[in-house]
Amino acid sequence: MRRLKGRGEGEWRRVPVAPPLTRILRRHLETFGTGPGGRVFRGVRGGELATVTYRRVWDRARLAALSDAEYASPLAKRPYDLRHACVSTWLNGGVPATQVAEWVGRSVEVLLRVYAKCIEGQDEAAKRCIEQALRDD
Template identity: 55%
Template sequence: MARRVRARGRVGRGERLVAFFACLYFAALRPSEALALREQDCHLPATGWGRLTLVDNRPQAGKRWTDSGEVHDRRGLKHRAVAESRVVPVPPELVGILRRHVDRFGVAEDGRLFRSSKGNVVAASTYSRVWKAARKLALTPVQVASPLAGRPYDLRHAAVSLWLNCGVPATDVAARAGHSVDVLLKVYAKCIDGQEATVNQRIENALDGPSV
């Protein structure tokens, strides 16, 4: 899908958004959280896992509804107290993608990683158009007609589902995704259902462990 994203939109637009979409999938960021991500919020080592410290949120509200008169509002993180941050460990693949993005495109004056060619916050309509076009190239006609990966936000859902399905504890998933555990279990219950055999095997392995 990354190759398809690079191929879409005006010159450079798709390529500028590859790392943006990667943040949604590999770190389960909300689009508004990725738009607010700054270079100083990223720990991107040359090898191994990195870390994103989220401190801001840039939802698109419209000029009439923001105190600054800008299209995108400046807010704290969802489900967090004012000025409370959220730390998200990120795998080496995303670390590499972000490092290459910064090397190629630099950052905005305020350190933001993702911006338009004029330095503005990327509009939801812009990244949605690029995603829609890339999706048509990457998927079969039947898949395109289905809800599969229909919205960029679905990348975040895919990340959380992957973590739950591979056995990451719900408390850890909730902390990384910025959910309460209650909401996480309610929204993603289907990801946890159907793992009875796997859970039973883990319990059996534990019971069959060496006796003391």
């Protein structure tokens, strides 16, 4: 089994998850336990879930959830695209880049190199922060 990038055996990091999703995950783990190596899902014979299975299920989920035009587009083409959507949402929501970098296991430099083009609409909020800081002094 492959370890996550840049982490040794047994290393972990804390990542925020919305309470409703946490409840779903906990319920799943209580019902099914974990697969090989502590993975959330397992194959039909109890081993590691085949990559092709993920791809097929993901494709069916996209087909069911998206319009025909969205399905034909690159929108959420791979499950990994959800990571990009999540990180972009955190950054656009105003979570400091240092915190997001810690959560996703990247340096701030790499995070901003990849996601700077996704950050938008924060001009007015940033100006208000500066105004407030100058008022406080």
